[in-house]
Amino acid sequence: MPPTINDVAKHTGLSVGTISKHLNGIPVKPRNRLRIEKAIDELNYKVNEFARGLKTNTTKTIGILIPNLDNVFATTIVSIVEDRLLQYGYSTIICDYKDDGKLENEKLNFLVDKMADGIIFMPTGNCHDGIRSMLESRKPIVLIDRMIEGIECDVVMIDNLNASYHAIEHMIANGHKRIGVITGQKNSFTSRERLKGYCRVHEDYGIPVDEQLIQFGDYKFESGHQLCQKLMKLESPITGLLVANYKMTMGAVMALNELNVNIPRDISIIGFGDLDMIRLIKPALTVVSQPMKEIGEIAVSLLLKRLRDDFSNYPTIVRQKTKLVERDSVMKR
Amino acid sequence: MPPTINDVAKHTGLSVGTISKHLNGIPVKPRNRLRIEKAIDELNYKVNEFARGLKTNTTKTIGILIPNLDNVFATTIVSIVEDRLLQYGYSTIICDYKDDGKLENEKLNFLVDKMADGIIFMPTGNCHDGIRSMLESRKPIVLIDRMIEGIECDVVMIDNLNASYHAIEHMIANGHKRIGVITGQKNSFTSRERLKGYCRVHEDYGIPVDEQLIQFGDYKFESGHQLCQKLMKLESPITGLLVANYKMTMGAVMALNELNVNIPRDISIIGFGDLDMIRLIKPALTVVSQPMKEIGEIAVSLLLKRLRDDFSNYPTIVRQKTKLVERDSVMKR
DNA sequence: TTGTAGGCGTTATCAA
DNA sequence: TTGATAACGCCTACAA
Numbered sequence: 001m002p003p004t005i006n007d008v009a010k011h012t013g014l015s016v017g018t019i020s021k022h023l024n025g026i027p028v029k030p031r032n033r034l035r036i037e038k039a040i041d042e043l044n045y046k047v048n049e050f051a052r053g054l055k056t057n058t059t060k061t062i063g064i065l066i067p068n069l070d071n072v073f074a075t076t077i078v079s080i081v082e083d084r085l086l087q088y089g090y091s092t093i094i095c096d097y098k099d100d101g102k103l104e105n106e107k108l109n110f111l112v113d114k115m116a117d118g119i120i121f122m123p124t125g126n127c128h129d130g131i132r133s134m135l136e137s138r139k140p141i142v143l144i145d146r147m148i149e150g151i152e153c154d155v156v157m158i159d160n161l162n163a164s165y166h167a168i169e170h171m172i173a174n175g176h177k178r179i180g181v182i183t184g185q186k187n188s189f190t191s192r193e194r195l196k197g198y199c200r201v202h203e204d205y206g207i208p209v210d211e212q213l214i215q216f217g218d219y220k221f222e223s224g225h226q227l228c229q230k231l232m233k234l235e236s237p238i239t240g241l242l243v244a245n246y247k248m249t250m251g252a253v254m255a256l257n258e259l260n261v262n263i264p265r266d267i268s269i270i271g272f273g274d275l276d277m278i279r280l281i282k283p284a285l286t287v288v289s290q291p292m293k294e295i296g297e298i299a300v301s302l303l304l305k306r307l308r309d310d311f312s313n314y315p316t317i318v319r320q321k322t323k324l325v326e327r328d329s330v331m332k333r
Numbered sequence: 334m335p336p337t338i339n340d341v342a343k344h345t346g347l348s349v350g351t352i353s354k355h356l357n358g359i360p361v362k363p364r365n366r367l368r369i370e371k372a373i374d375e376l377n378y379k380v381n382e383f384a385r386g387l388k389t390n391t392t393k394t395i396g397i398l399i400p401n402l403d404n405v406f407a408t409t410i411v412s413i414v415e416d417r418l419l420q421y422g423y424s425t426i427i428c429d430y431k432d433d434g435k436l437e438n439e440k441l442n443f444l445v446d447k448m449a450d451g452i453i454f455m456p457t458g459n460c461h462d463g464i465r466s467m468l469e470s471r472k473p474i475v476l477i478d479r480m481i482e483g484i485e486c487d488v489v490m491i492d493n494l495n496a497s498y499h500a501i502e503h504m505i506a507n508g509h510k511r512i513g514v515i516t517g518q519k520n521s522f523t524s525r526e527r528l529k530g531y532c533r534v535h536e537d538y539g540i541p542v543d544e545q546l547i548q549f550g551d552y553k554f555e556s557g558h559q560l561c562q563k564l565m566k567l568e569s570p571i572t573g574l575l576v577a578n579y580k581m582t583m584g585a586v587m588a589l590n591e592l593n594v595n596i597p598r599d600i601s602i603i604g605f606g607d608l609d610m611i612r613l614i615k616p617a618l619t620v621v622s623q624p625m626k627e628i629g630e631i632a633v634s635l636l637l638k639r640l641r642d643d644f645s646n647y648p649t650i651v652r653q654k655t656k657l658v659e660r661d662s663v664m665k666r
Numbered sequence: 667t668t669g670t671a672g673g674c675g676t677t678a679t680c681a682a
Numbered sequence: 683t684t685g686a687t688a689a690c691g692c693c694t695a696c697a698a
Contacts, residue, residue, distance in 0.1 A: 002470075004675055015685045020677060029683065044469070049447045050390075051675035053383035054690050059447070069408040069427075079402060079431070091443050093426040094402075098412070110424050114382045114392070115448060136377070221609060254613050276554060277610075280587050337691055348669045353693060362667065384691035387674050 003043040011039040023047060061091040062303065063116030065107055067124065069096050072246055072275050073290065074122055077144060080296030081120055088304060090117075099124070105131070112137050118303050123148050124188075140306030142299045146189040147317070154306070156299045156318040160190050163288050163322040164197035164242060167270045170286075170324055171240040172205050175333040176268060179240035180213040180231045182224055182248050191219075194244045213238060217248050224251025232259055232267075239267060239333060246273035253281055264331035274325055284327035291320045336376040344372040356380060394424040395636065396449030398440055400457065402429045405579055405608050406623065407455055410477060413629030414453055421637060423450075432457070438464070445470050451636050456481050457521075473639030475632045479522045480650070487639070489632045489651040493523050496621050496655040497530035497575060500603045503619075503657055504573040505538050508666040509601060512573035513546040513564045515557055515581050524552075527577045546571060550581050557584025565592055565600075572600060572666060579606035586614055597664035607658055617660035624653045 005023075009016045012035045022028050022036050039045070053059055062085055066074040082092045093115060097104040101124060108131065111119050118140040123131070131151060135141065143155035164181070171179050181198050184191030195214065202209045215231060217223030224243055228251065231238055243249040249271035253263070261267055263283055271278055274289035298318055306314075338356070342349045345368045355361050355369050372378070386392055395418055399407040415425045426448060430437040434457060441464065444452050451473040456464070464484060468474065476488035497514070504512050514531050517524030528547065535542045548564060550556030557576055561584065564571055576582040582604035586596070594600055596616055604611055607622035631651055639647075 005677095006675075016676085017678085017685055017687090018683080021684085024677080027683090032683090046446055048387070048675050050383050050386035051690090052677075054381070054387050054675080054692090055677045057383075057690085061443075061447070069402065069412060070405070072403070075402040075408075079429075082429075082431075091440075091447075093428060093448070095426060096412075096415075098415075107424075110394075113379055114394070114424075115426070221613065225613065250610070251613070254615075258615060277583070280554065280558065280584070282591060338693095339691080349692080350669055350671095350694085351667080354668085357693080360667090365667090381691050384674090385693080387676090387691085388693045390674090 002048075003045045004048070005045070007043055008036065008039045008045050011043060012036055059091075059115055059117055060089060061093060061116055063111035063119045064092055064094045065104075065111060065119060065121045066094070066096050067099050067104075067122060073145070073273055073292065076275065076292050077122075077296045077299075080293055081300055084297055084300040088300075108134055112139055118142075118307050120144060120299055120303060122146065140303055142303045142306070144295055144299050152315045154302050154314065154316045156295050156302065156320065157190075158290050158295065159319045159321050160193035161197040161200070163272075163290075164194040164244065165201045166197075166322075166324050167242050167288050168198055168201045168240075169205075170326070171242075171268055171270065171330060172201065172207070174240075174268065174330055176240035177207055178210070178213065178236065178238045179242065180215065180238040181242045181244065182215045182217050182227045182231070182252060183244040184217060184219045184248075186216055188219070191216075191244060198242065219245045219248060221247045221251040224248025225255045226251075228252035228255040229259070232256075232261060240330070241267060241269045242272075243269070244272050246271070246275050246278065249273070249285070249287075250277060250281075253285070264329050268330040268333075270324075270330060283329055285329045286327045287325050289323045289325045291322065294320050335381075336378045337381070338378070340376055341369065341372045341378050344376060345369055392424075392448055392450055393422060394426060394449055396444035396452045397425055397427045398437075398444060398452060398454045399427070399429050400432050400437075400455060406478070406606055406625065409608065409625050410455075410629045410632075413626055414633055417630055417633040421633075441467055445472055451475075451640050453477060453632055453636060455479065473636055475636045475639070477628055477632050485648045487635050487647065487649045489628050489635065489653065490523075491623050491628065492652045492654050493526035494530040494533070496605075496623075497527040497577065498534045499530075499655075499657050500575050500621050501531055501534045501573075502538075503659070504575075504601055504603065504663060505534065505540070507601065507663055509573035510540055511543070511546065511569065511571045512575065513548065513571040514575045514577065515548045515550050515560045515564070515585060516577040517550060517552045517581075519549055521552070524549075524577060531575065552578045552581060554580045554584040557581025558588045559584075561585035561588040562592070565589075565594060573663070574600060574602045575605075576602070577605050579604070579608050579611065582606070582618070582620075583610060583614075586618070597662050601663040601666075603657075603663060616662055618662045619660045620658050622656045622658045624655065627653050 005016050005019050008019050014032060018028055019036055064078055085092050095107040097107050112134050120142050122144045123146055143153050145157050147155045168179055183195050199209055215227040217227050243252045256263060263269055271285045271287040274287050278285055302316060338349050338352050341352050347365060351361055352369055397411050418425050428440040430440050445467050453475050455477045456479055476486050478490050480488045501512055516528050532542055548560040550560050576585045589596060596602055604618045604620040607620050611618055635649060
């Protein structure tokens with residue numbers, strides 16, 4: 001029903017070959033070019049992307065797979081990735097897997113099989129069967145934020161360990177000794193790394209780690225809220241608190257406000273992720289700022305490189321540094 | 334390089350026809366089925382979706398196009414839409430256009446041309462050239478949240494006018510007379526509708542509308558924050574405030590907190606969008622709750638209907654009612 | 667139930 | 683520079 005390249009050929013009196021050339025940027029005689037353009041316009045012709053894909057095995061689109069649409073860290077990076085990729089003539093499609101391992105594999109296969117020339121993927125970090133078969137497909141994939149145990153793959157992430165190390169170190173330097181931490185699930189890659197940093201700095205400064213002060217949440221608002229309340233009930237109170245992601249930070253601050261605990265007089269707090277909402281908390285929060293722009297941009301250039309069939313330095317593992325943004329929520333004592 | 338249906342045929346000694354039948358759910362002799370499955374497994378064969386698409390003109394995937402990934406209202410609906418569509422065997426791909434009209438058209442065309450059997454689309458509401466040509470493609474499209482002037486298309490949205498009407502009415506019933514409103518851009522469809530409700534209820538209750546009390550924001554956090562400050566500076570103060578979307582509501586509440594204005598003692602406030610973060614504000618906010626679940630589900634069933642080539646009642650325009658959820662932020666005076 | 671063969675709309679090769 | 687033609691991998695009559 002829709003017009004094909006054949007129709008354009010007939011309409012112009014030229015051959016499909018010539019039309020195809022024009023379509024692909026190969027110059028044709030100006031006179032013919034005009035005729036072709038006119039015909040395309042009149043017929044409202046559009047390339048059939050299936051046929052083209054069948055022939056070229058290429059879509060000029062990149063799939064982006066993230067855990068969840070409500071993951072602001074992820075969507076912020078996605079936004080950057082989209083911008084960049086667009087500059088290079090790639091379209092993007094986004095899929096999310098709702099933090100669900102099964103869906104994660106399905107979506108990944110979907111992107112690999114169906115649509116994408118390459119993929120930018122923020123995995124759960126747990127083990128996957130599907131993921132191996134996907135790597136065999138030879139489609140370039142760049143992981144962001146988390147790596148997957150035992151899988152060789154390009155990955156761009158942040159130095160989680162030192163991120164929390166320096167945050168805690170900052171509090172220690174300000175005289176704090178009992179510092180609580182609200183981190184993510186025990187089986188989460190980023191969460192484990194951040195906790196390691198917490199422990200290591202305690203070790204380095206000769207402060208014993210009190211297990212009570214370590215709370216495992218689920219990176220969601222409500223758990224930050226709850227676990228902060230829990231920490232505030234300790235007989236021997238904490239004077240500092242590190243919260244290991246954005247949403248839990250919001251939840252923790254909300255809890256402190258409700259308990260009328262003054263920041264930073266009663267407690268010093270460092271949050272994670274320098275995102276919009278956090279900037280509006282009073283007093284201004286000292287936070288670990290994640291280099292989202294860099295992560296997105298590096299991931300894209302890495303992917304582009306693989307797309308050019310340049311597999312030098314494979315796998316490339318980039319560990320981007322965070323920055324501690326000092327504002328008003330940490331007090332000397 | 335990757336195995337084709339031909340390879341599977343050779344490997345099994347059967348014909349491509351038989352393999353294809355099996356692939357498409359047409360029963361073959363059990364003995365052969367086993368052989369085929371084994372071969373597929375051994376060869377790691379996967380259907381080439383380009384070839385299939387070329388033949389069938391179908392991808393079993395639906396495109397979802399939304400203004401921005403940071404639009405929580407949109408992403409919440411997307412999440413619901415994804416669930417539903419998955420149940421019906423459709424995959425989904427998401428695109429966003431960063432609130433940019435040019436990108437909006439490009440992405441729409443991308444989805445129409447390349448990938449999607451149908452589209453769920455939350456438009457800006459401004460006029461588009463691209464959109465007409467897209468409707469000509471005969472691919473089913475269901476608009477959500479906003480309609481487009483002068484374009485006939487299925488659409489599922491909320492009754493914005495009565496939403497704000499009832500919110501303001503609720504404040505009037507509680508004795509308020511000077512009620513401010515922070516709404517969206519003047520050229521936004523939803524924003525205009527919500528403002529109409531504001532004006533109409535004033536009219537119906539014989540309260541003159543004071544232009545000063547109407548503030549046009551941009552549906553973003555910061556503008557809620559700013560405009561609320563501005564409203565609080567009025568010589569003749571307001572006692573009630575309606576904020577016409579989720580982010581601006583957060584911003585407004587933040588501003589009130591900073592100004593030490595007590596809710597609801599000093600000011601009554603009604604927010605828009607009953608989303609997670611809002612639930613954690615103290616005191617609990619009275620809000621206009623938008624039926625996001627319903628919108629998503631209705632949009633999907635409408636799309637599915639069109640996909641079945643049932644174009645009865647075209648265009649269908651659904652205007653879903655909101656609900657005023659009374660909590661603790663409106664006070665009698 | 668299975669096999670054969672034509673065609674889906676492009677691109678790419680090669681000859682003119 | 684242009685044109686003819688053979689793939690690309692799959693689906694689907696139709697015939698066996």
